[in-house]
Amino acid sequence: MDIAFICTEKLPSPAVKGGAIQMMIDGVTPFISSLYPLTIFSITDSSLPKREDDGLVKYIRFPRSTYIQDVSQEIGKHHFDIIHVFNRPKQVKLYKAASPNSRIVLSLHNEMFAEEKLTDEEALTCLNSTHAITTVSHFIKNTVLKRFPSAVKQLHVVYSGVDINQYPPIWSPIGKKIRKVCREKFDLVNKKVILFIGRLSKTKGPHKLIEAIPHIIDEHPDAVLVIVGGKWFSDNRPNNYVHFLYECASSLDDYVRFVKFIPPNKIPNIFLMGDVFVCSSQWNEPLARVHYEALAAGVPIITTDRGGNGEVIENEVNGLLIKDYKNPLEFARVINWILDQPQFGYHIANNGRKMIEERFQFSHVSERLLHVYEYVHKL
Incomplete structure (x- = not known):
């Protein structure tokens, strides 16, 4: 499997400025990249180059102002078996259109399916474009199920961890x-x-x-x-x-x-x-x-x-x-x-x-993620 991580537009990856999502990505990257090719998209930062490739992991960074559009264009140039979108359900539709043959995994780290954040139409479009949704807790999982009970088979709790x-x-x-x-x-x-x-x-x-x-x-x-x-x-x-x-x-x-x-x-x-x-x-x-x-x-x-x-x-x-x-x-x-x-x-x-x-070591987090990736890859 060729895997892509798409970080949010808030903070860069690696976690040079912190961020729970970025720190989780840092933690699982050595384990995921030891098994499969991994590309990580994030925003630019003055302390990081725009592109890096150490043979195991590729980092591609774009300016915050054009990040979503730039990532969409870039993933359209490659074939990724799995595209993991972090915490941005609204963007799933765009990324799916750019890479229609990829399996989309969305991870939720907040109540991103709340009504004030996502309309019914946007939520259903996301659910229809997503092969699996991981959540950082059962609490977040239940916020989705309460509104969209039919999503139950898509949802997987993947707790975070530490090194x-x-x-x-x-x-x-x-x-x-x-x-x-x-x-x-x-x-x-x-x-x-x-x-x-x-x-x-x-x-x-x-x-x-x-x-x-x-x-x-x-x-x-x-x-x-x-x-x-x-x-x-x-x-x-x-x-x-x-x-x-x-x-x-x-x-x-x-x-x-x-x-x-x-x-x-x-x-x-x-x-x-x-x-x-x-x-x-x-x-x-x-x-x-x-x-x-x-x-x-x-x-x-x-x-x-x-x-x-x-x-x-x-x-x-x-x-x-x-x-x-x-x-x-x-x-x-x-x-x-x-x-x-x-x-x-x-x-x-x-x-x-x-x-x-x-x-709750990052090795456990990686195992849980890989189980999801392998599941959706077979769909």
Whole structure:
């Protein structure tokens, strides 16, 4: 099979500026390309050439302004057995027309079949042009089925994952060493670090953690909330919400610290600074990939029971789930509880690491994808 990946027009591939889709592509590429020819289309970036070919993988990059049209023209010049379109159901019709003999696989990483994003006509056109649809969670799968029950045979859940070689667990010798170095670098020695990593947006909920901090430091005066991220992946420019976060934290002295965007290849080390990782999402997450990363790093996880999060986090088994997700006092209660129970924290973190090793490495993700590709190739 000759396979093409068509990334979204938001971020380049490889994931030099982050992005869950781009990081997933980076992870599966070595496994897919070791078996089949692979071409990856993405937008251009000043740090990357317009074309690359290392003998196993071809990268073809076009400007964002003309990306969709350029990709359509390019795939028409080649024969791809499988064209995997990432998260853009509206574009399937165009790519199918450009390469009518290819099998089309669409992956959904968000609620892209919501009525406000896709009309009935657009959705049905996409379904009729697509041979299989993969979703990052059962939650996303069900958002499609609720609207289009007839799509059930096309839908396949393909969870994401991590490269565990990049994530030494916090209790390993190298993990302990990295933890010590990072905590010294960020002046966190002898602190209980509550870690948030993600985009600074209201839907991600870091303001809830800032509001919880006064109720945490009452019981744990050595606690510090470390907020890592920018308003949009590599974009550290402030907006109204970022200004709001800084304003909320202004009276909390050094108990809240902001660390701006950190490149994806540095993130595994950042996780090792934490005593607990909190995903405070207020929206229905498709299934945030930070869960896989924190699980791999061996950091105890607290997350909201929103969207697909509960599909990989089982309460009091490999993490803690918060149902009252709008309530800062509930975040404070659960964070205080886990900080009081370091042995239990280790127990759930150890369970989480084992789950990643057994089910959520990029080798597992690749196997699940290849199963879908081979299935549609036979149709």
